[in-house]
Amino acid sequence: MKLYDFTLAPNPRRVRMFLAEKGIEMPPTEQINTREAGQFSAEFQKVNPRGTVPALVLDDGTLLTESISICRYFEELHPEPSLFGRDAKENAVIDMWNRRVEIECYAPAADVVRNSLEIFKDRAIPGMPNGVPQIAALAERGRASVARFVGRLDQQLADNQFIAGDYLSIADQTAFITFDFAKRGELEVPADAKNIARWQSEMAARPSASA
Template identity: 40%
Template structure:
């Protein structure tokens, strides 16, 4: 198999961290985003949306979308569980993964989508909208801080999961666009420190 990826892309990073946490080694074909390699005819045959990551299996099957790729590897390699080992755990991890994507990753991703020249051909950029999302992030961090006020390290059941990995992708975007986690949210800061200390982050 082959994973087409690049750690600069948040969703690609999400899959790469997942694989490191699982201890799974997969051949990786780097895709140069800034050189527009995702927009070449050859790559568009693998993903018509021109996005990474894309997993190509030995039989030619193509799987795009980071969470879909993670689900494939979770099913193929159940341990350690990163998406829930029981029906209840799976539902709770899914709940928190969606929350981290919609409430944390989503708004900060919109900042990049509406300000970086790389995305100019993908969306009609509205810089003023990006400014609203920067302001919104303060409320989102405050929400997460309240959720983590019970002292837990990880967002779901105090066990590291794909929900935390989604949050790590958000931190990656924060770093790239210069919007760090603000002061005044000590519980989020505690979580952030734990995420950045993981070997998968350093990889």
């Protein structure tokens, strides 16, 4: 097994946080520096032609290139502590919140970052080396979506210690990496989102936050 990772990128961070929280040792790892076009090297393109990290290659050669799927793979192998839910209801609630975070917050935050930062000029889509111009309107729409989600999440965290309830889940990890990543697009969580601030400081205090 081998994990292609990049310490500074959000999706590989979700995998590292997940492994840390479950107490699973990191597999052998290679860093692919996506800020220096490492994902487009001939060598990495042979491993993952999609040109993205994380990428997990299993011993039988199976390639997994979605961070959530990599987490699910490890969850099946190491069910405890469960981060995807312990029964049908928990599974559904966690899945619902994880999807909301990904669709209503991560993807729009990525739209902001990819469509406004100079370093992504002509590279607005991950895994594409060039020829993809930035669209300012996508960044603007992304900001609106993130703001709406932040309001809803703050309400959810008023009555729940964690996003899906009184237990830590993958939804918390997805949101935690999202908010750190969003800072790159100057998408700071507003000061009046007090419940998110409380949750963020609790998440940041966990050893997995520095994985």
